[in-house]
Structure formats: C-alpha cells, structure tokens
Amino acid sequence: MKRHTISVLVNNHPGVLQRVAGLFGRRGFNIDSITVGQSEEPGLSRMIIVTSGDDKTLEQVQKQLNKLIDVIQIVELTAYPLVDRELSLIKVSAVSKVKPVILSIVEPFRASIVDLGLESLIIQVVGDQDKINSLIELLGPYGILELTRTGLTAMTRGEVQGDLQPNTTLT
Template sequence: MRHILSVLVNDQPRVLARVANLLGRRNFNIESISVGESEEPGLSRMVIVTNGDERTMEQVQKQLHKLIDVIKIQDLNEHSAVERELLLIKVGAGPATRMEVSGIVEPFRASVVDVGPHSLMVQATGERSKLDALIELLRPYGIKEVARTGVTALPRGTAKTPVPAGS
C-alpha cells in the first residue's frame, strides 16, 4: 500500500541524508522524496512516498522518530490530502507538429515553457496519474528528456481544523 509521510524536520545540514540513510539501511524503498521550507522558520517539510503495510509503516515512523531532527510525522493516508507533482518534459516537435502537441497539453492545463528548433518543453502539475497520462500521449512525438519533482502534499482542511486569524 502506498503511503505519503509528511515529516517536519529541523532545517539543518545533512538531515535529508540522515533520513534517507536510515530508511535505506532498513530496506524501506523511497518512491519519491521532496524537501522545502515549511510555515515555521527553521523547519523544513519532507514529503516521502513509500510502500508498505501498516506494520511496516509503523516501523518507518518509529525509526524516523529516533532521529533528533525529526519534529513531527504525519501519515497523509490517514487523512484526506492534496498531492501534486511537477513535470517538465521535452518532446520532439518541429514547426509542423507544434500545434498538434499544444492541442494535447491544453486539456491537462499544462503549458509550453520553451520552444527549440525541433522540440517543445512542457510544464505540467497534478496528480501522478494525470502526469503519466500526459507522458503517454506525448510519447509518439519522441520524448527527449523528463524531469519530475516527486510528490508534495498537505492534508486537506477539515471542519475540525481551525483557520488562522486573517486568512
């Protein structure tokens, strides 16, 4: 079963390396990991996508809690979450096929961000399945390069979640 862990950590050198090393040493596979600033100064949020049953995920969380720089862990599968990924894809597209490729990317709310003599670079965001579908539709044009960020996610707001003043 796929799990998305949101891990709040101290923004310190080598924290990412320690987390990845801990998971690797215990044979937990990381499908994707993304790290960036959080709402708290001095803290970063890691979003880790991995697979495992409930027992395995419990072990992952226990191991992560042992790291001194880990502040909070939230399994976003326990809650409704919004997840997104960024895709940059460069496809073969000369002047004769550019309009055709543009017609494919438009329904995905993707945009052309670079044009070369024989290629287009497209930027798209969304859930993994949406990006996978876009890649498959662009495959016949010749995929030259692909870069994906991996998943980033946050829990949805709920009726029980207070909204900060001024929001």
C-alpha cells in the same frame, strides 16, 4: 502493497536529509518520492516522503524516524483527505508540422509550453501523478527527449495538520 505519503517536520540542519534517506536505505525501505523545503516555522523543513509497504512497514518507518533527534513531527497524510501535486517538465521532439498536434494534446491537461525551440518544446504540467503519467503516455509517440519530475508534495485538507502537537505520530 499500499502507497503511504508521510509528512516529516525536521530541524533545518546540514545532514538531516542524508540521515533520513540513510535510515530508509539501511532498513530496506524504498523511497518512491521525496521533496524537501521550508515549512511555515522558521528553522524547520518539511519532507514529504512517499513509500510503499503494508501497515507494519509504515509502523516501522515511523518508529525509526522518531529515533532521529532532528525529527519534530511525523504525520501519515494518506490517513486523511489530502491534496497532492507534482510538477513535471517534458522536452518533446517537435518539428513544425507536429507542433499543432502536440499543442492540442497539451491543452486539455492545462499544461503550458515554457520553451519553444526549432525542433523541440518544453511542456510544464502540474497535477496528480495519474494526470502527469497520462500526458507522458500521450506524448511518447512524438519522442520524449528529456523528462524530469519534482516528486510528490502534499498536505491535508482543512485543519488537521495545524492541530497536531510536536512529536505526534498518526497511523
């Protein structure tokens, strides 16, 4: 199974996210990650959807998305050089004697401490999924109390995205 990162430009209307997510569910396609936010165009939002499957599955996803009225543009980002990032907040149990050890683990990841309590701290880390997974693995023995991840966001390097016309689908 190949991982696909898809950018979907949609009208910013109530219910669009539900219709896109519902389409995936009805067709039996899994969403590994989805992020949604404003785009560079007023009135449009960009969804970054990560899904897994073969090329035939991706083609079916694209065909189904194109049937939705509010979908303006679909681009498979993994077909191009891209930049992808995720943000994670990790709350770790940290009594005073282990705080320096945890800080030494966090530093090489260029992560930051965003909250410091008497018996816990919250670490913020931004990077690709491998970086975040590695930090989580290293912090695991100290006791992860809570973990949250934003999901992947991505864009193509250079001018590829801006050169596409509305309703263009790339595979």
